[in-house]
Structures are given as structure tokens and as C-alpha cells.
Amino acid sequence: MATIQKRKKSWRVQVRRKGGALSATFDTRAEAEAWAIATEAKVLAGKNAETIVQEPIAPVVGKAAKDVFTRYAKEVSPGKRGGRWEEIRIKMLIRRSRLFDRPITAITGPDMAEWRDKRLCKVSASTVNRELCLISSMFSHAMKEWRVGLTFNPCALITKPRKPRPRTQRVTEPDRKAIIAKLGWNGVSEPTTSGQWVAFSFYLALETAMRKGEILSLRWSDIDFDARHAHLDMTKNGDERDVPLSKAAMALLRIVKKREPTASVVPVRAGHFDKLFRDAKREAGLSHIHFHDSRREAATTMAPKLSNVLELAAITGHKSLSMLQIYYKPRAADLAARLDA
Structure with missing residues (x-):
């Protein structure tokens, strides 16, 4: 039986089978769940605990974030006002960052924080906030509507940039x-x-x-x-x-x-x-x-x-x-x- 607990910024998983216990810590719940399932299968197959501990942890697999984003652009964006421009923005997000080549379930809060900080070096806080809002919407939709193994929205785990003061420009x-x-x-x-x-x-x-x-x-x-x-x-x-x-x-x-x-x-x-x-x-x-x-x-x-x-x-x-x-x-x-x- 597997037990998964949240500990500050990580997830600890413990598997108890046949009187033994194995544990590991991961950045995301999805990684913890995947490890628990694989570990339970190994125990049931007859492997001993020492052998399992020495085996390397397999990387998280699944749909790449860019593929999920592309699906969102094709299926969801056209139904919105300004959908054409949203599709263009999604393509630009995918093209600009290698982060979204990774499996969507492997993207963590710290990953998005790093992405945010890099973008802030190039564009304004308002632009970053708009892009984060779009990315968050795509994560939330995928988590609620599609079977991609996503159990949390990493954008919800980070702090958004402080909004700049409103413009005061008049036109003379x-x-x-x-x-x-x-x-x-x-x-x-x-x-x-x-x-x-x-x-x-x-x-x-x-x-x-x-x-x-x-x-x-x-x-x-x-x-x-x-x-x-x-x-x-x-x-x-x-x-x-x-x-x-x-x-x-x-x-x-x-x-x-x-x-x-x-x-x-x-x-x-x-x-x-x-x-x-x-x-x-x-x-x-x-x-x-x-x-x-x-x-x-x-x-x-x-x-x-x-x-x-x-x-x-x-x-x-x-x-x-x-x-x-x-x-x-x-x-x-x-x-x-x-x-x-």
C-alpha cells in the first residue's frame, strides 16, 4: 500500500508490501504516484527491497506540455473571443522555451518560477502575468478535462510578478x-x-x-x-x-x-x-x-x-x-x- 505526503516543496511516498517499507521523495505528486505504482509492481513480482532501492528511478513519461498546449490551441482557443491571437501566443510560448518539451506532469512550481524570472529579464511584468494566466488556464483545463496524468497546476505554486503602476499618459x-x-x-x-x-x-x-x-x-x-x-x-x-x-x-x-x-x-x-x-x-x-x-x-x-x-x-x-x-x-x-x- 502506498502513502503519499506533502512536505513543504516536495512529495514523500512510502510503499509497504510483504512486511517491508520503501520510500522516496519527489518534486511532484505525479512523480511520486508513478514511482509508487512501479515499486508495488516490482514487490509483487518478487523483487527484494535492496534490489529495488538500487535501481535508478525511471523518468516521468507522458504527453509533452507543448503537445497539450497545441491541443488547447486547436480545441479550446477557437471558441474564445480573440482566439486567433491566443493561438499565436501559444505557438510563441512553445517556440521560446524548451521547458514545454518536457512531459507536462514533470513540470514543477520551481520550473515555472525559473521560467518567470527569465521572461522578466526580457519583457514587462504585465506581459509575464498575461502569459502566466494563459499557461495556468491550459494546465487547469488539461487537469480537469483530459487524461494526461496531471494532478496539480504548477502556476498556482508560484508568485506572480508585482503589477506595475497603472499608466497615467494623456494625449494632448x-x-x-x-x-x-x-x-x-x-x-x-x-x-x-x-x-x-x-x-x-x-x-x-x-x-x-x-x-x-x-x-x-x-x-x-x-x-x-x-x-x-x-x-x-x-x-x-x-x-x-x-x-x-x-x-x-x-x-x-x-x-x-x-x-x-x-x-x-x-x-x-x-x-x-x-x-x-x-x-x-x-x-x-x-x-x-x-x-x-x-x-x-x-x-x-x-x-x-x-x-x-x-x-x-x-x-x-x-x-x-x-x-x-x-x-x-x-x-x-x-x-x-x-x-x-
Whole structure:
């Protein structure tokens, strides 16, 4: 009979058969269970304890983590919003680290801690946290749904990197003009090139606080020019939302003359969109500006015009005040001026 006990960062297994006892210590429970089964079989086959102890411990075998991850990318990721990008991220994770060539049951908490520390030398803590979240999801799914011999999630055994302080970057009038100039748009004419459509989207985001993905998902049938709102059928938090359109946002949308109901408001693919914006901000000397900073600028600009925080949350789609606070970043000088008003 085998007994397995957790001892700090290791697992101790003891096998009692025919009046004798054998024990060993392993990094993972899966290794301990595999050894127990093999050892009991050897005892039942008639081998004595001394012979068994002297035999080398066989390495853990089973499906490689990369094969399990690939299956997840094929079977699970396609059912998610943003599944295509998740598949790409999984392929990159497999390609970047030899760790995932090992059997999935042989990967331990310390292994993942070492992987985390190496990644932190190359990318930000936020990126590492996103990748750890994805890897943890794959381990959990494999443990619950597939017969791969996995009994624990090694990602749950390590500490995630401390999150950096939230961004506070605002987008000034000179910033936005410099970026759209590099994208070849003057801010008033109908966009005709992909670059001009990206500039158009940046201005629309600054007026509505919509995310880039939300803008790219819009079709002209989603725009109600009479009621002055844009309907988002699916947002980041999974809910639908009606985004009110200011006069400036309405004027911006009316620049476009041809508005087929089923056509995309912004006819640019996401990957190409990102590259164009990234190149434009770099050429403008504004590499520190992110497209998503437009959401913070819009929320901060809108806040003084609204009567309460619930109205602002209804526009931005935030469900918690703590998240909304990340996007409301007024300048101290502006607040001081309001105190004297």
C-alpha cells in the first residue's frame, strides 16, 4: 500500500508490501504516484527491497506540455473571443522555451518560477502575468478535462510578478495632430487609405472612449444617427453597450459618405492597424503614446461634463469604480481651476 505526503516543496511516498517499507521523495505528486505504482509492481513480482532501492528511478513519461498546449490551441482557443491571437501566443510560448518539451506532469512550481524570472529579464511584468494566466488556464483545463496524468497546476505554486503602476499618459492636442499627420490625414476629409482610417479611428476613440477592438467591430448598421449612439453587441467584459455620440463624434462619422449597413465603419484589419499606428507614433517621436491612452483621455475629458460617476461608467463600460479610476486622470492644474470656479 502506498502513502503519499506533502512536505513543504516536495512529495514523500512510502510503499509497504510483504512486511517491508520503501520510500522516496519527489518534486511532484505525479512523480511520486508513478514511482509508487512501479515499486508495488516490482514487490509483487518478487523483487527484494535492496534490489529495488538500487535501481535508478525511471523518468516521468507522458504527453509533452507543448503537445497539450497545441491541443488547447486547436480545441479550446477557437471558441474564445480573440482566439486567433491566443493561438499565436501559444505557438510563441512553445517556440521560446524548451521547458514545454518536457512531459507536462514533470513540470514543477520551481520550473515555472525559473521560467518567470527569465521572461522578466526580457519583457514587462504585465506581459509575464498575461502569459502566466494563459499557461495556468491550459494546465487547469488539461487537469480537469483530459487524461494526461496531471494532478496539480504548477502556476498556482508560484508568485506572480508585482503589477506595475497603472499608466497615467494623456494625449494632448499636439500629440494627436502629430500622429494623424504621420498617418496622412487632415482630420476633416473622408479617409481613403488604411493609414487615414487609423487616424480617423484615433479621433473617434478620443471622442467616445471606445476601445480599439470595439471600433473595429462596428458596422454602419450599429450607428444610430437619430438617437446618437453606437451599439456594441459584444465588449471586453462580455456585455453589450450603447455608446453615446457627442456632436464632434457625429460630425466625424458623417465625414464618411458611403455607409453600407453591413460594411465595417473602419475597413482595416487589426494586425495592419496596429503596425500603422505603431509606425506613425514612432515617426512622430511619440513612441510612449499607446492607442489605448485615447480611452483615458476621453474619460478624463468627459468626466467634468457629466453629473455623476455612474454616467461615466455607462459610457466607458467599466463595472467597478477601481477600474474606472485608472482611466480618470485629471491634471492638478485643472482641478485647481475648478476649485476657484
